[in-house]
Amino acid sequence: MVSRRNSTPYFLRNPLTVIGLAVLGAFALCALLAPVIAPYDPLADELSKRLRPPSPEFWLGSDSLGRDLFSRLVFGARISLFVGVFVVVTAGVFGSLIGVLAGYAGGLVEEALMRVTDVFFAFPSLILAMAIAAALGRSLLNTMIAIAVVTWPVYARLVRGQVLSLREREYVTAARSLGAPTGRIIFKHLLPNSLGPILVNASLDMGGAILAAAGLSFIGFGAAPPTPEWGVMVSEGRQFLVTHLWLPLYPGIAILLVVAAFNLIGDGLRDTLDPQLRGRR
């Protein structure tokens, strides 16, 4: 638990975690206030102003259709953060339920559920996501569903492991002997106490989901142009690599920063929740 000797919570004493939170906060602000922050409409093209280098008019330059790169990046933050949240919440809730069920029920139910989990775990995530996206059709929603399908098994395994160890604790036995129904034991006792590892994983998976979605969009299975999605923007900028490096550069850096922020926060959470690791990472 958090030490009370220092008034700053342990979580915030790590400067790297604070940097992560700050970067994420900046991007979240962009996402929330996108229409206010962005100087231009991200979809408005003006061919007479195409491929302008960074200038006071276009802070980060304009793309091959004359769209303002900065405005597109700002709106892109909405998409990427939404993808991360959607994937992690969907996969986290579904996987945790499967895991808690398997761990609590035991026996044949557990065996069956965990074998199914193993199968999904074995899938190469991007290829399964590609197949799903190809079958369902190219859209951002289908991409998010596809990534969630390959993400949930981690949570099922994690939560099952937690439940297996928590199940035998005295307070659970006590609750059971008091006649608490299974649902109450699961939602009041088992899940809340498994929350720590779930949170650590969720933070790291946010970054993973954003990377996967950007990758799928880059090879043409995710969001489609003219959506200001960062992976799409890198892909569009690719042909200008030699002449107008900033076109693929800035969206690539945006992805890098957001994912790094989630990774730093995830590391910080892990250190906080696992005192044995303190100072070692």
Add this chain to the structure above:
Amino acid sequence: MRFVSYIARRIIGIFGVLLGVSLITFFISHALPADPAAAALSSHASNEQVAQYRRDLGLDRPVVEQYVTYLGGLLRGDFGRSIRTQRPVIDDLRAFLPATVELSLGALLVAVFLGIPLGVLSSLSRNRLPDHFVRLFSLLGGSVPIFFLGLLLISVFYNQLGWFPAGGRIDTFVTPPPHVTGLFVLDSILAGDMDALKSSLHHLILPSFTLGYYSTAVTARMTRSSMLEVLGQDYVRTARAKGLPQRIVVARHALRNALVPIITVVGILFGSLLSGAVLTETVFSWPGLGGYATTSATGVDFPAVMGVTVIAAMLFPVLSMLVDLLYTRLDPRITTS
């Protein structure tokens, strides 16, 4: 005897995964809206032509029957026929797999020979400059989009410096080595062809680093934390107290014992390289499975996509079995029971 039954159980488990994986991919490709027949024929095809095509592929039969036929074929090594290339999928897989294996091995070598030394360096210089540098390197490796890294490397090392080629497996003016394993580097060595060896290695470096950077970062992190744990143990202090040189203490006492969790991670990473290979191959025009999967998925060529998925999914349990077997060699305390 116990060992044999352990292997047998693992192999049965692998068949279980094969069953599940083929079932899920089959479901995805047959129950979802995309129609491979319509995708394969041009939009001018009449309804009768589409219907005829579906009959030819067996798509008009009940789904369960189709699945049983498919699974029966899989067990005989028959992955069906690609709708797009009209060739047996297994032939396509054979043609494209070696390039991906070569790329993945390259990435794995980068991860092991860069990641482990960096992790050791980091643990030995804890909280000093080299440590901070390695940790930043790892953070970037875990965060950079693989396709973006590939483009950056091309921009710097091909466009600006001209040190490395931007794509392909070998220079167009160099004859590829005669096919033995399909790995150009290995085949060139076997054929004693220095030009082909130089050219294929030259082409392999940037893609290997691109694909391997993430794994290098994870390996370095894992090595660091595993080393820090081991370095605090009594026997390491004893070794130091005996006056053994740092080199020996690190290599013989610490690293060897720190290696078990590192091998787990490397095994898992190797199994997961294929997803990254899809992106790396796209960026570097590398003619491997990833590119094949991408074109196949774009063309809704499901027999081909299913073939790649099944092969890739089998890789994971097979590798994890090999890693577990490797443990029992490394650490006699771990048994197969």
